[in-house]
Amino acid sequence: MTPEMIESAEARLSGIVRETPLLTSPFIDEIAGRRVHVKAECLQHTGSFKFRGGWSAVSALDAGVRSRGVIAFSSGNHAQGVALAAARHGVPAVIIMPADAPRIKIDNTRALGAEVVLYDRATENRDQIGDRISSERGLTLIRPYDDPHVIAGQATVGLEIARQFQGGPTEVLVCCGGGGLTSGIALGLEMRAPALRVRPVEPEGFDDVARSLATGTRQSNERLAGSVCDAILTPSPGELTFPILQRLSGPGLTVTDDECLRAVALAAQRLRIVLEPGGAAALAAAIFQPDNIEGEDVIVVATGGNVDGELFSSALMK
Template identity: 45%
Template structure:
């Protein structure tokens, strides 16, 4: 039997299925160094990121029996909140495996949405192994954060919205990338557009994988990063193949670039971004993505920033 793969038709079906379950997010005009471009503000999605789209699409496709058995997910926070919110609305029990060092704001929001949380040490334990064990013990359905067809197709609804809001395809879309679920979904939704993915420096395994034509992991000793949402050590064949087939290319940005982008979003757009949600904007502001036009779209994908971290950035910016 042929393994199911994410498709453009699947993304279109997901977008229709999600109507009424997610919030259409605005496409905002922005200007930098004389260039006008557009910002897709997924930080304003319910739960603070695009993750509700994929989680809700996955859970809506569960059978009644599967819903009764509950779901298990693993996440540093944004996918956790997406699954927790979707499960709560659909009356499904959810258990989320989260790193002990995940921002408190994300842990608290996940618990507030009704999910049970199991903490682990991201440096010594495998979240995939813990989640798989819990799912097996409970008879629950495992909901991956990106390595899943329904999740990828749900995230692709961002691209469907962009097309509707623009009245056609953009020329370029710049997208934050961890495991690649969002960028792969958008690539399927907007095959005419150039897709550029952005990762934190030292965590750019998708970019290197696309350059080499094969999947390679993050190195053994990656640098510290405040982009907790993008700390994926190995991308999925599902997302990699979609991006490779679509001609996607990748790049990375520094921690200082990310901070500058967060402050730009606050000053010029009145948007609060977390570090991982700001990497695509950081690449746009540095000029790494090349020329931007009025039909170029930069996705800002998460707004769940730690309050103390954000306050420190605002303090430094005000000096």
């Protein structure tokens, strides 16, 4: 990962991705006890930041390699990002998705033209499935976070934050699975706003990144399912992302499913944006764990809004 790679991704994404806004609400500021700036990546194409990494990786491929098609594995947001990027490049895409992924994510991925292969995340290994299919069909595997071009694409979120936020030293809370977005933002901020420091936020019971940062070695989760935050449930930090996080991020934060659902409701009521629970984890930390955050301001990345209607309704009832 080099600044040149990130600048190249920025150029390829220019005019393709949306520059998402940095939103504020006096009501949320009052609850959190500080100014909360919400980077609304839920307004990105396909409803999450994942389109950035998907477009960056697909567009970086040699034209001949790209024409054979791409493959990815994802619970839904990376799936849709890669599917749309492939569709706009006119190449086939196969997406491996857990069978318990939200129905809206599976349906949307198919609607974008991708072939969807479902698997049981509790008993089957998605990496092995991806390696087998990509080998059989000559497809290029685009990993959800352990891919340099994906990380470079996600880094453009950090570049935008650097342009949009004019304050001093501030923590940037990021919903974190394998660390592609968190490490990408950290690299982007290192380039253009080094006073800002990222901190990963994970669901309770799936805090592999926080534990890895605390111990200095990559840790794994005992479970791969069992949280409403499906978008950020991963086995362990990436081999590429973890060293970046070790060097550039602060300690990890952990939130409960209930806090994430309450944050979904507050985002809808006070910011008028739709978030999925995993995409609201960072906002939940800012609102419900103010003592674990430093400074008068905090920046929150609202990473995705692809939520099933029934779950969204239950969150609003809170």
